[in-house]
Amino acid sequence: MRPSVVLLGFVLGSSAAITFGLFGVAVVFTWLRPEYPRLEGELPALWSSLGMFVGLTSCAALSFYAQLRAKVWRWAAIAALLAGIGAVGWYHWPR
Numbered sequence: 001m002r003p004s005v006v007l008l009g010f011v012l013g014s015s016a017a018i019t020f021g022l023f024g025v026a027v028v029f030t031w032l033r034p035e036y037p038r039l040e041g042e043l044p045a046l047w048s049s050l051g052m053f054v055g056l057t058s059c060a061a062l063s064f065y066a067q068l069r070a071k072v073w074r075w076a077a078i079a080a081l082l083a084g085i086g087a088v089g090w091y092h093w094p095r
Contacts, residue, residue, distance in 0.1 A: 005067050011081070012060040019053040026050055052088050059084045 026046050029039045059081040066074035 002067070005064070008060065008064040008067055011085075012057070012064045015053060015057040015060045019050070019057045022046065022050040022053055049092070052091065056081075056084045056088055
């Protein structure tokens, strides 16, 4: 197995774990919103982060598959993944 496939697997696993965690928090916050109105203010940022990480996980999965199967479009998929990582980092960087 090529080292690039292993590294892409790490990125895919990490982004999928973060996406799963954010989805779980979103479900709990949505469920508890009627009892705890202060959670209402947290939901827009939570949904935004969830959407970004769903997109990042999709890019990581495509990159992983393309590199594993040596598809012609693998470099475009990896470029999209790197752009997604940069976008997530830029958006979530502390201000």
